[in-house]
Amino acid sequence: MVQALITNRQFFARDACVVARDMIGATLLVHGVGGIIVETEAYRADDPASHSFGGRTSRNSAMFGAPGSAYVYRSYGLHWCLNAVCLPGSAVLVRAIEPQSKLDLMRAKRGVDDLRFLCSGPGRVCQALAVDASYDGLPLDQLPFQFKQPPEARASSILAGRRIGISKAVDVEWRFGLAGSLYLSRKF
């Protein structure tokens, strides 16, 4: 059957858990650098593990912006992490990408050769794609970002599991990944 066409805005303006699953297989580039998203995590507005839980602050204000915009924050004082904003107060963390475009640029940014380790983790993704706080709030479907929705339904090839590195709401399985991918941050 023919896939229904929806705009990127419509794509992101849904429940973060649905968007997180649907983002697997999407293409994300920054200044032409990037590849296929293979791992995500959903953070909902009513989610104790979400930065937005407890209301809007200066750090998380991008999470209350337009669906489809970027939310970038610093993690552990060292790393940057990139999210796609969904419904207000919710977002999807981009945890891993299969490198495809401008591999040598990513290798240089990361100081690593093995494709396996270029984008296999949220901090690594931002280092490889050179994403920092200056991208916070920018729309993902406008330059320097490029976002392309996945080509087809792939429900059977997507895995779900518990989110990584959090201490609250640890039981829900809101981490999603492409089955069999060599570029996940961890196995499911």
Next chain:
DNA sequence: CGTTGGATCTTCT
């Protein structure tokens, strides 16, 4: 293999 601790800084208590 697996586990541990250090780096480094913003946010909230």
Next chain:
DNA sequence: GAAGATCCAACGG
């Protein structure tokens, strides 16, 4: 003052 949506190198088995 402590915790945190992480990464990496060093260590031990």
